[in-house]
Amino acid sequence: MKRIAFIICALLLAVGVEAQQKKANDQKDEDIYKFNVKKELPSTSVKNQNRSSTCWSFSTIAFLESELLRMGKPEYDLSEMFIVRKNFEIKGDKYVRMHGETAFSPGALAGNVISIIKNYGIVPEEVYNGMNYGDTMHIHTELDAVTTAYIKAATTNRSRRLTTAWKDGFSGILDAYLGSVPEKFTHKGTEYTPKSFANSLGFNMDDYVDITSFTHHPFYTQVALEIPDNYFWNKSYNIPMDEMIKIIDNSLELGYTVAWGADVSEKGFQYRKGFAVVPEKDEDLDQTGSDRARWEAASGNKNDKKKEEPKPTPVKEKVITQEMRQVAFDNYETQDDHGMLIMGTATDQNGNRYYKVKNSWGTTNSRYDGYFFVSIPYVQYKTISIMVNKKAIPADIAKKMGL
Numbered sequence: 023m024k025r026i027a028f029i030i031c032a033l034l035l036a037v038g039v040e041a042q043q044k045k046a047n048d049q050k051d052e053d054i055y056k057f058n059v060k061k062e063l064p065s066t067s068v069k070n071q072n073r074s075s076t077c078w079s080f081s082t083i084a085f086l087e088s089e090l091l092r093m094g095k096p097e098y099d100l101s102e103m104f105i106v107r108k109n110f111e112i113k114g115d116k117y118v119r120m121h122g123e124t125a126f127s128p129g130a131l132a133g134n135v136i137s138i139i140k141n142y143g144i145v146p147e148e149v150y151n152g153m154n155y156g157d158t159m160h161i162h163t164e165l166d167a168v169t170t171a172y173i174k175a176a177t178t179n180r181s182r183r184l185t186t187a188w189k190d191g192f193s194g195i196l197d198a199y200l201g202s203v204p205e206k207f208t209h210k211g212t213e214y215t216p217k218s219f220a221n222s223l224g225f226n227m228d229d230y231v232d233i234t235s236f237t238h239h240p241f242y243t244q245v246a247l248e249i250p251d252n253y254f255w256n257k258s259y260n261i262p263m264d265e266m267i268k269i270i271d272n273s274l275e276l277g278y279t280v281a282w283g284a285d286v287s288e289k290g291f292q293y294r295k296g297f298a299v300v301p302e303k304d305e306d307l308d309q310t311g312s313d314r315a316r317w318e319a320a321s322g323n324k325n326d327k328k329k330e331e332p333k334p335t336p337v338k339e340k341v342i343t344q345e346m347r348q349v350a351f352d353n354y355e356t357q358d359d360h361g362m363l364i365m366g367t368a369t370d371q372n373g374n375r376y377y378k379v380k381n382s383w384g385t386t387n388s389r390y391d392g393y394f395f396v397s398i399p400y401v402q403y404k405t406i407s408i409m410v411n412k413k414a415i416p417a418d419i420a421k422k423m424g425l
Contacts, residue, residue: 057395062366063279064091068392070384074162075128079105080382081361082135085281092277101145103152107200108138114173114192122177128166129251132281132409133232140227143216154201165199232258234407235266237348242422249358258407259423263344273414280364281409285356296389298396299339300403306337342402358406368395
């Protein structure tokens with residue numbers, strides 16, 4: 023009896039799956055989001071941060087790798103985890119010096135990457151991949167828990183004073199999980215230190231600036247954005263939203279990619295389906311929960327496959343204002359969730375403009391193999407900050423910024 027019931031259930035499931043696939047395939051072409059790429063700047067391959075809160079490093083390294091291609095350099099695969107390891111050391115020291123009265127979390131900002139390369143250098147991925155814990159994918163759950171517990175214990179011990187061993191102990195944890203940082207290494211027949219390798223790449227780290235757009239600070243000033251990951255109070259240029267979009271457009275037109283930090287918890291962020299939009303009405307998109315939540319639940323599962331789903335109909339989007347941005351930020355509806363790379367432009371079948379975005383969640387679980395298209399309204403509404411090469415900023419805006 024149980025066997026018969028099982029067979030019946032299996033047949034019904036198969037019929038249901040077949041019907042769902044048929045529904046997806048039967049949709050008219052004009053009802054499906056179709057993107058026409060207008061411009062695509064050179065970029066390196068899609069990487070996978072997997073289960074680590076290191077998008078800030080992956081997105082900024084992707085930005086710098088694209089900068090190297092723009093500069094006519096060969097393709098480089100730079101080490102995101104070298105940056106992460108150094109950032110752990112720096113923020114650990116700051117946490118202790120602040121008597122534990124500051125943030126200690128895995129996150130950071132694009133500016134932290136620039137600062138670390140400027141002061142400590144960088145290495146290729148082949149020299150330092152940061153996986154010293156028996157996995158082939160980045161999994162930082164245990165590392166984050168252990169470092170947080172250790173650093174808090176160091177600052178709250180009952181003797182009310184720091185031991186001389188806390189820094190060595192902290193470095194030991196980082197060595198155990200991520201590996202020790204090489205003082206010297208050989209790359210393509212040449213011996214380097216991390217700093218000499220960084221110098222050989224030809225970057226001018228002073229070319230890169232952070233830009234944001236909020237009204238609780240005066241425009242055309244440099245401000246320390248009040249977000250949890252900005253524990254070093256890095257400063258951004260604060261400008262009007264429309265000028266921020268003009269900078270993105272001008273950068274792409276001139277061949278410069280843009281590092282993009284944004285909130286990805288909106289229902290309109292449908293990464294697996296290949297787009298992010300701000301629907302005029304929430305019910306225009308049939309989705310329960312955010313794509314980010316689904317990705318976090320699925321990441322690390324090697325058996326995940328792309329699934330055929332009914333593809334959504336293009337929806338009318340909200341008209342975004344500066345005031346809407348501010349309200350969403352003030353109400354914690356816009357937070358510093360994720361870092362990505364804007365590296366192209368596109369339009370949908372209705373002529374609406376989009377940016378092509380490179381993500382760092384691998385090439386599975388997405389319609390476009392690790393890329394997606396984000397609408398202009400979404401960027402206007404949900405951007406926390408961007409990083410650009412200041413040479414790509416329109417002259418009239420740069421003048422108002424004091425650059």
